[in-house]
Structures are given as structure tokens and as C-alpha cells.
Amino acid sequence: MSQEAVPSSQPKSLLQQMEELMAALNADLSQLDADFQQSAERPAPTLADGPDRA
Numbered sequence: 001m002s003q004e005a006v007p008s009s010q011p012k013s014l015l016q017q018m019e020e021l022m023a024a025l026n027a028d029l030s031q032l033d034a035d036f037q038q039s040a041e042r043p044a045p046t047l048a049d050g051p052d053r054a
Helices: 014-041
Strands: none
Touching: none
16 A cells, blocks of 8 residues: 555645755654664673673
8 A cells, every 4th residue: 555645735845844854854753863872871881791691
């Protein structure tokens, strides 16, 4: 099934389309930054913490 947008009575201007794309990109980048910040708070595993060590 296709996920095409339902056309409105007036097509969006190129500027409006770009603003929407930039807003979506900004939200994605903010989420990615939050994920990186969260992963940076955890210490990286060392060789002594590897799977062979119980």
C-alpha cells in the first residue's frame, strides 16, 4: 500500500515543503543527539568486561 499524501486544494509552495523537511530533519537530529548523549553517559566496556569473563 502506498503512503502518498492526499493532495490538498492548493499545492504547497517549495518554501513550505522545504520548511517542513527542515523541521523534520531538525527533530531527527535532536533525537539522534539525545541518543548519543545518553550512550556517552555509560562507560565503555573494557577487555576485562568482555563476554569471556564471568
